[in-house]
Amino acid sequence: MLSPEAERVLQYLVEVEELAEAVLADKRQIVDLDAKRNQNREGLRALQKDLSLSGKSRLPQYCPEGLFSFPSKAFALFLIETRQEATGM
Numbered sequence: 001m002l003s004p005e006a007e008r009v010l011q012y013l014v015e016v017e018e019l020a021e022a023v024l025a026d027k028r029q030i031v032d033l034d035a036k037r038n039q040n041r042e043g044l045r046a047l048q049k050d051l052s053l054s055g056k057s058r059l060p061q062y063c064p065e066g067l068f069s070f071p072s073k074a075f076a077l078f079l080i081e082t083r084q085e086a087t088g089m
Contacts (some may be wrong), residue, residue, distance in 0.1 A: 040084055047077045 003011065050073060 015057055037084075040080065044077065044084075047073055047080070
């Protein structure tokens with residue numbers, strides 16, 4: 001049986017551990033979202049650069065929300081930019 005002081009310390013440590021886990025989970029999520037944002041930025045830049053060189057060429061395929069289509073690069077660029085603005089990425 002633990003003394004009241006030891007019980008209080010144990011409860012405090014449990015709370016600290018739970019909060020630390022939450023902080024680490026949030027940090028992982030921030031890192032994941034940042035990596036996704038960087039990939040989107042790289043993709044947008046590649047599309048913009050390629051579009052400026054080749055005009056309105058077609059992409060091999062694009063899969064927004066599981067729907068396969070063959071949009072122009074300009075349209076794909078528009079879709080990615082609007083999604084990025086909507087999600088704040």
